[in-house]
Amino acid sequence: MSKEFSAQRLDVKAFAEDGAQLSGQAPLSGFERLMAETEGRGGERLMSWQAQGEIRNPLHVHPHLWLHLRAGACLSLACQRCLSPVDVEVTVDRSFRFVADERMAEAEDDASEEDLLALSRSFDLLGLVEDEVLMDLPLVPRHAHCPEPLPAPVDDHFDEVESSKPNPFAVLGRLKK
Numbered sequence: 001m002s003k004e005f006s007a008q009r010l011d012v013k014a015f016a017e018d019g020a021q022l023s024g025q026a027p028l029s030g031f032e033r034l035m036a037e038t039e040g041r042g043g044e045r046l047m048s049w050q051a052q053g054e055i056r057n058p059l060h061v062h063p064h065l066w067l068h069l070r071a072g073a074c075l076s077l078a079c080q081r082c083l084s085p086v087d088v089e090v091t092v093d094r095s096f097r098f099v100a101d102e103r104m105a106e107a108e109d110d111a112s113e114e115d116l117l118a119l120s121r122s123f124d125l126l127g128l129v130e131d132e133v134l135m136d137l138p139l140v141p142r143h144a145h146c147p148e149p150l151p152a153p154v155d156d157h158f159d160e161v162e163s164s165k166p167n168p169f170a171v172l173g174r175l176k177k
Helices: 012-018 032-037 102-109 125-135 158-164 168-176
Strands: 021-027 046-056 064-078 085-099 115-118
Touching (some): 012 046, 012 085, 032 064, 032 125, 046 125, 085 125, 102 115
Antiparallel strands (some): 021 046, 046 064
């Protein structure tokens, strides 16, 4: 008989021991922090995700519990050039090793190459999905080619002010004489 696992309250140890898989889709509107990044656009779009549990060194006194996560979504972000919406595909493919508690995760973090998380019997998998997608957002989202030409700054007095300023190199040249 296979166990039923919940993405909102995942028993990580049982999930890894079973080598279980979970997958699903959820509307972006359910991810509050991601929706803040999209300024409320695209809430009807779906986040697809899948998780796989695994135990490494099963005969060891302290076997390693792993969770492999894949997730992806198309987010509507603000282009940093033209400020209009731009669709950005964000995908995550990461593995996490679970340790006994936060203290152990903190102690092993510097010496460990893998991502460490504290073991929980009610782990929020969808919260992890949201965290990882947020961390993979581009720093400067932008179109390859903006759909509208960028507006030129309008300053009627710019040319007058610039022409009335002395050229700094001309001033230096006079000092040299």
